[in-house]
Amino acid sequence: MKVLRRSIYVKLHLTVSSCFTLAILFHLRRRVNLKTVMELICKLEILADAAKYDASCASSGSHRKRSKHGIGNTEGIGICHSYTPDGRCISLLKLLLTNVCIWDCAYCINRKSSSVNRARFTPEEVVKLTMDFYKRNYIEGLFLSSGIIQSSDYTMEQLIAVAKKLREEENFGGYIHLKAAPGASPELLLEAGKYADRLSANIEMPVQEDLDKLAPEKTLMTIENTMADVKSGIDAAKDLTKKNGDAPKFARAGQSTQIVVGATESSDTTILHKAESLYRKFDLRRVYYSAFTPIENTNPLLSKLPTPLMREHRLYEADWLIRHYGFTASEITHGAKAENLDLEKDPKLSWALRHRDYFPIDVNRASARQLLRVPGLGARNAARILKIRHYHQIKLEDLAKLRVRMANAKWFVITADYNPNVYQLDAEKLEERLKPKAIQPSLFDSFTNTALSGEL
């Protein structure tokens, strides 16, 4: 009986428009107002669905103690409370306040001319959902975005109202990420930063030509001005902290942005250079990359093919090299065979194969910077190697025990013992050998190439 009930429950949950059936379920179970519950569930369905194209779900980098009678804190390390079958983490309740939008950006599902169902939450509804979810330990906090209604300023005011209610009325100490509407006035951004841990203005396209074609209402300049305003808020709070030892909090977890990949012709080279300049100019914490998937009634100007998820994955790897491994965007892209990153090899390996004169690296002598350039050797292991070699000569087996990815690393290093692989460094065949082994396609699996789907 219990099993049966469970399966009915799952079915009810999964029927395409399950709002109604679910609401009845609620009504039977608890005597609540059917109409209210039904409305709320439908809104949640529409506005969570609309929010899922924002890749960010980070909740790290902010510290806030719980206030005496409040609920919630942040302790620096974000927590992923769940994962959906797309492999993405659920850390925040990610919602749009409304998916109504006056803009018509071709790549966006919520654009004015799109035929999606529209809905709008009241601030009270978002606040209640956030608190209800948070108290059950489903989430770290709220990521609230919105379509542009009336104007950027009006939209920003609506978002701020929710965050303010959470902080001041509910004494909520969890994480809040607010979308910074491009072009919102500096005063509003400053107010948003008071309540939010993170602000983000999405750039979406790497060059103005793409925006001109696809998002005529948007300009890179407006978006970057918004980023600059946020940055000055963050800097001012930092300066005050330095001077007085303390200052009102302002977007402690910094700002981030997102670039849609593959909707236009813009190459990975263009995208990475743009990302690098954004990191430099605005001290962004993260740039997110989102592989474009054409959906029903997609604008004809856009790519008809879905972007391989592997392309997105390679961009994240390259981005990581820029932020943590001392690479520059031009190093990663210069000399490569194509304008896009190699889908078969990770960008560090590709770079190493193009710069074999840089190797071999002697792991017992090399600097941290050099170690970080070895394919298959990560930052944590580089730090370990630097420590170990004070006391102990590093051999090949030490690297294997540290779980360095030997298949890649062994061609590029000199160790205290004999490493025959390193003599192959200049061999033309090396590139062939480092290709991922062709996967024997199974009968059931013939279309899904794991490497290209990005399932790693």
Place this chain on the structure above:
Amino acid sequence: MIQISIENNFTSWRGAARRCLQSEIAPDEILWICDGRNGLFESNLAEETDEQIFKVPLDFLPLAETVVCFDAAERWSLLYGLLFRIVHENKNLLHIESDDDVRRARLMEKAVYRDVHKFHAFVRFRRIEIDGKEIFVAWHEPHHHTVMRSAPFFARRFGAMRFSIFTPKGCAHWNLENLTFSEGVVSDVVAPLRDATEDFWLVYYRSIFNPFRLKINAMKKELPVRHWRTLPEAVLIPALIRQAKELKSKKRR
């Protein structure tokens, strides 16, 4: 071979380890027993003193405190072996992360950290009322002995809510002022309770899923299947995967 019986906690092991070290007993001569009975020592061991006779590097303590939470009998002997080698062989042993013992200890440490992290992530409270008082209850199945390590996080975060977390390895209770612990319970006592908010959570879970980006292995890596039975949303996973696959084959045609 001598048998040393200790309680399942760090202090008990440390006391015994100090005395063994003072008596210069080699690691392979000790059989560590931790079966829930009180600590008993062989009488020919040195008495425990307060004097700090052995200098142990600073990073050994946090490592040992973490490794004792690992759910495997070998942890006691591994730690004593490390301690013995640090004192007699090389005081810098812990820096040599490619050493087999150090590596095993570090892997156990990592597993415990991960278990604590997943504890913080996967506890799901249900709100119930007892005598008109609101209380939040949860059932969780940790892999290691991580209840005492994980519970303070919930007290810091949800200090204004009464809660109880039940697990087979111990239970934690917060009464708005103090955190107390009790013996573990065998079965999921929270299962029959209902909380209407869970339905909203399930609606959210399936709506935020993007069926065009199915990555089953990536999900399973972070959300191991053994945790599914304690997570309300996991009941949707098989059906969501099926729907995503249908969508894909429909598109191909």
